Structure formats: structure tokens, C-alpha cells
Amino acid sequence: MIKKDNVYNNPLEQIVDFKFDEKVANVFEDMLKRSIPGYALSINLIGLLTRKYFIADTNCYDLGSSLGASSLAIFENIKQMKGKIFAVDNSKEMINRSKAYLKSNENVEIVLLNEDILQTKIENASIVVLNYTLQFIPKEKRDLLIQQIYNGLVEGGILIISEKLNFEQKENELMTNLYYDFKKMNGYSEMEISQKREALENVLIPETLEIHRERIYKIGFSDFYLWFRAFNFASFFAIK
Numbered sequence: 001m002i003k004k005d006n007v008y009n010n011p012l013e014q015i016v017d018f019k020f021d022e023k024v025a026n027v028f029e030d031m032l033k034r035s036i037p038g039y040a041l042s043i044n045l046i047g048l049l050t051r052k053y054f055i056a057d058t059n060c061y062d063l064g065s066s067l068g069a070s071s072l073a074i075f076e077n078i079k080q081m082k083g084k085i086f087a088v089d090n091s092k093e094m095i096n097r098s099k100a101y102l103k104s105n106e107n108v109e110i111v112l113l114n115e116d117i118l119q120t121k122i123e124n125a126s127i128v129v130l131n132y133t134l135q136f137i138p139k140e141k142r143d144l145l146i147q148q149i150y151n152g153l154v155e156g157g158i159l160i161i162s163e164k165l166n167f168e169q170k171e172n173e174l175m176t177n178l179y180y181d182f183k184k185m186n187g188y189s190e191m192e193i194s195q196k197r198e199a200l201e202n203v204l205i206p207e208t209l210e211i212h213r214e215r216i217y218k219i220g221f222s223d224f225y226l227w228f229r230a231f232n233f234a235s236f237f238a239i240k
């Protein structure tokens, strides 16, 4: 049974930086569904993109895999072909919990790695997913990470990135307010919303779509497509 997210449901004396610890891992399925507009649909569509771009006998990487939702969507779409999926997360609580969902079959081995994605060796990859993970990587390390991914992709391989986005002031205010309305609609109180916002302030650092696009082209990808957006949450993919 899915446990309800009540991490910020009581007034806290001191708000500490958000961590992907046991408390969060326990309720993460519910947190994702109620906190990211379009989350379930975007996971299904990552499966669909995988079906189109996966190349047999290559690797797939789910970087910041949490409970393994993207890995599972990838697996469901390649399980008749030969390939390997690496689900990588530096939270041991997330990796431990994802073991229950992620099982290899005779064609596709799923490898769980409890490590920093900046240390992950990316090679022979046709699908790499950063589903709401890049935003947690320090800004100054993002170019390096995307470069490492680019180097490890085969020609025709893709990088799928989902992120919370920043906009210019007017649009940012509107999208942020609509996003808080979305959270209220999903049962979060004003206090939960504001305590979580504070906890994430120094941890989740969004960028604009233009910055993402520039980085992708600067590193050498040939194409960049925005394929999904709901308020200030979006997903795009880049082709090598």
C-alpha cells in the first residue's frame, strides 16, 4: 500500500535542507504523484521514447533512479531485446527500496548502483534518463555530467531530462502560483507547502529552458526537443 506523504505535516522548529532519507523514501511514491504535475504520464512516455530510440545490445542509465519508476518503464519496453539497465542513486534508502520493483529477466539485466551519478561510468548507452535529478546537482557540475553522458552515448542515442524550470519574473510567479494550487488540490496544506519550499530552497536549483538548451547544444548534441510541460515542470530530450 502507498504510504501518505506527511513529512512536512507538522510545524517544524527548524527547517533543515531536504534529504532523500528513510523518511522520504518511505512515502516517495505518494510525494512524487502529488508534487509533480504529469509525473505518471511522463514516466509512461519515457517508456514510449525508449521504445523508439533503444538500440539492441546497448545500455540504459536511469540517473537518480529513486524507487526505479523510469528503470521499470525502460525495462517494460526493451524486455524482449538484449540490453542492460543501470539504476543509479546515491541514497541507499532509495536503492534498497527499489530492489522490490526492479527484477532482471533472461534478456535484460538490471544493475543497481548506490553511488554519485558524477562517478558513474557511462558507456555504450542508447538511453540515459535524468528524471528530476539534474536540478539537485550543483550548478557548476552540470556541464561535466552532461558531457560525461554525451561521451558515453552511441550515435542516435538520447538523453531525456525532466526538470522544474525557472522563467522570467511574470511567468515564474504565475507558474509557481499555479503549481502551489496544484499541490493544494492534491491535499497539501499551506504549511506543508511552505515548509517543503524552505527545505528545498538550497537543494533544488532550477534553471531556464534556454540554459538547458544552450548546454545541450554546446556539448554537441544534434537535436533538442521539449516534449512535455505542466506549469513549471517540463521534460525534453536530446539526440546525439
Ligand SMILES: C[S@@+](CC[C@H](N)C(=O)[O-])C[C@H]1O[C@@H](n2cnc3c(N)ncnc32)[C@H](O)[C@@H]1O
Binding pocket: 020, 032, 063, 064, 065, 066, 067, 068, 069, 070, 088, 089, 090, 091, 094, 115, 116, 117, 118, 130, 131, 132, 133, 136, 137
Ligand atoms: C526527484 S528524485 C528522482 C525521481 C526519479 N528519477 C523518478 O523518476 O521517480 C531525485 C533522486 O536523485 C537522487 N540524487 C540526487 N543527487 C544525486 C547524485 N549526485 N548522485 C546520485 N543520485 C542523486 C536522489 O537521491 C533522488 O532519489
